[in-house]
Amino acid sequence: MIRYCDGVGVEPAIAGLTLDQLTIFLAVAEQGRFSAAARHLRRTHSAITYGIQNLERRWGPNCLAAPPIGLR
Known part of the structure; x- marks a missing residue:
């Protein structure tokens, strides 16, 4: 689950992100786990972290909800 953090909407939240940051965020959200x-x-696990x-x-x-195993 992707949350809006601190009441920030999508547009202000992604303003100024690099393509690399966005790529990492989307990969973690889609794949569900850092590994x-x-x-x-x-990439290495440490690069994603x-x-x-x-x-x-x-x-x-709290932008990514993280249960004990994987992300939601």
Whole structure:
């Protein structure tokens, strides 16, 4: 599930994102797990984690709902 963070709508939230940041976010949302997104993008798990951490600094820590296993 993709949430709107801190009341920010889609347009302001994606303004200023790089294509790489958007690609990582979408891969994690679609694949459901960081490791699956890493395989899908042919990147390391740490690269995906770093990319999501940067987005969390921008949007807040709850932009991706993370249950114990995978994402929703």
